[in-house]
Amino acid sequence: MSTSDPKRFFGKQLLIWYRKERRDLPWRRSRDPYHIWVSEIMLQQTRVDTVIPYFNRFVDRFPTIEQLAEAPEEDVLKHWEGLGYYSRARNLQAAAREVAEQYGGRVPSGKKEVSGLKGVGPYTAGAILSIAYNQPEPAVDGNVMRVLSRYFCLEDDIARPSTRIGMEGLAQELIPDGEAADFNQALMELGALVCTPKSPSCAECPVMELCAARLLGRERDLPVKTKAKKAKPVFRFAALVEGTGPNAGKVLVRQRPETGLLARMWELPHIEVSDAGDWESLATGKIRLESALAEDGVKIRAKEQIIGEAQHIFTHLVWNIRVLSAVAEEEYVADRTAYEWVGPEQFENYVWPNVFRKLLTEYYIHAMNSNKE
Secondary structure: OOOOOHHHHHHHHHHHHHHHHOOOOHHHOOOOHHHHHHHHHHHOOOOHHHHHHHHHHHHHHOOOHHHHHHOOHHHHHHHHOOOOOOHHHHHHHHHHHHHHHHOOOOOOOOHHHHHOOOOOOHHHHHHHHHHHHOOOOOOOOHHHHHHHHHHOOOOOOOOOHHHHHHHHHHHHHHOOOOOHHHHHHHHHHHHHHOOOOOOOOHHHOOOHHHOHHHHOOOOOOOOOOOOOOOOEEEEEEEEEEEOOHHHOOOEEEEEOOOOOOOOOOEEOOEEEEOOHHHHHOHHHHHHHHHHHHHHOOOOEEEEEEEEEEEEEEOOOEEEEEEEEEEEEOOOOOOOOOOEEEEOOOOHHHOOOOHHHHHHHHHHHHHHHHHHHO
């Protein structure tokens, strides 16, 4: 074919490649807008291989928007547990309730209506409208911006909102008539499989012939992106308080506040110290843990003994956690809603951030093995 029109060449060759090479992903087996919506929310900041089992389990448990809307939040979070960024799950359920109440349980096909749903930004709206409804709307994420930056040798900083807006206009121009669903997925697929961030496989690329960055030897220089601020390190001590008497074999845990980071999830009680120097002092951790829990009416005796270390990485923060062994000073009845005694039998009834799920799982396994000896 003629290569005089780089935009037409790009669309045609990309679709030929996609229809031959596309991955068999569960959300691609239908054009169900609900499935596409769930998959796109899950895929934010998360790898495809990680998402697949979560997606299957989620839509099996909540097969319709109405069932998602009516489910207890704890159930939704439990089926999201391990994916992180839990505000995505809360926003998804809130938006499902909007769809159930305002649109009869069907994801709307209008751009204004879809974009108005909680947690649905320009990319997700474009993905739903193009993939489910074949509307010529762009769906521009990091993969897409990388492909377009290289193919057209664009040097605008992709971290800037103005660049994203410009890329959305360009991507929309490229969509072949009547092919929005496959084209947008093809563009995402090319970025995920071939035009990868550090080592693009140019020899396998269906549009390499007219890729401006490749022709200029600049494929590894693009896209231009300013570095994000480094995540701030935060230092914490957690108490693993072992129960006695009727609570033997159980651990004291607490529920996080109603709003904010990891809202309403369960954790080991923990406190923040000001810097790495304080974090090195086990005496400091012991004193502050005992004092903080005493304010909640929980009297413990912590030991200057580290029984676990872990790290929890957020977008803007990195929690560095040291776990100190502790015992309840007196029989403590968890009569406050924020605290409960939890043993291995009840463990799966609670929703845990990954870091505390890992720490407690290791503790229970160790405790069970010790009891067998």
